[in-house]
Amino acid sequence: MVPLVMDDNRVRWYVVHTYSGYENKVKANIEKVVENRNLEEYIKDIQVPMEEQVEIKDGKKKVTLKKVFPGYVMIKMVMNDETWYIVRNTRGVTGFVGPGSKPVPLSDEEVRSMGITDRVVNVDFEVGDNVKIVSGPLESCVALIQDINLEKHKVKALVNMFGRETPVELDFNQIQMID
Template sequence: MNKEWFVVYCKSREELRAQQNLENQGIHSFFPKICKEKMIRGKKTIVTQALFPNYLFIFISQDDRNFTRIRSTRGINDFVRFGKEIAIASPELIKHLQAICHSINDLKVDTSLRLKSGDKVEVLSGAFKGLAAIFSEQDGLQRSILLLNVLNQENKISFSNKDIKKLNR
């Protein structure tokens, strides 16, 4: 049997349900997801998001002719088509997507490097390069507010997170 990767369109936010129902039928599928860091209610959290929302890749043989059974699977709308032709994804594309998802999702966030209010940090670039400061608070996802002693006066200044590093005590 010559199996190929087909693309199916799922109902909105029902990709996982469709994947589970396909698995119950013995059909292998791939739902590419990535983990991202987001600010939710003022806190950084890791969320999993679909790389291609509403799309799922399934690995079946064209000879199976189970297309009707797959289309009637709960969570699936239909196969993706180009005219009358059902869309087929190359095995190289699927391997590449799996490798990308695996490498992105393996990047764990090191919570020991997270900054807390009062932590001592060093400025790595810019006009204040080499100066020590005190971490005050996050200023969005990309920036932080530091307390920097300039001319014997503490000033709150916003810095890019890539331009600061935590100092070991």
């Protein structure tokens, strides 16, 4: 691959259209490419905006996460030929939002109104803390935090499974401090 050249120092938010139901796969695939090719300075953030939805069924309150914009993924990136190619050719991506094949960045106002602004995250845990996993396949397991990634809202932790320490990556909303 041709070495990346910064065409524009301005990192902007772009919207990518995906096949319905592929939003999280597209996000994961792009994150993997960014990590493998060391493109962190070009593709800064990828989000599938979610909102909590409260459902009451059989007298029980259930909170679920629902995609705010089904079929779309928001990407904060430096737009150049290489980053455009990488995103556009990710499995599940049908194209950038914009006229023809020219991606149009979101305005600052659009970014704010969509709720995808850069969030300052304050966490009440640190490396070395034990936390309880509150959702996902490892729910109710205890994990030992090894690394905290504030930018991606994730922690790397060790979970004791079958007598072995197993590394896992968890979102901030999947864990809580043990009282």
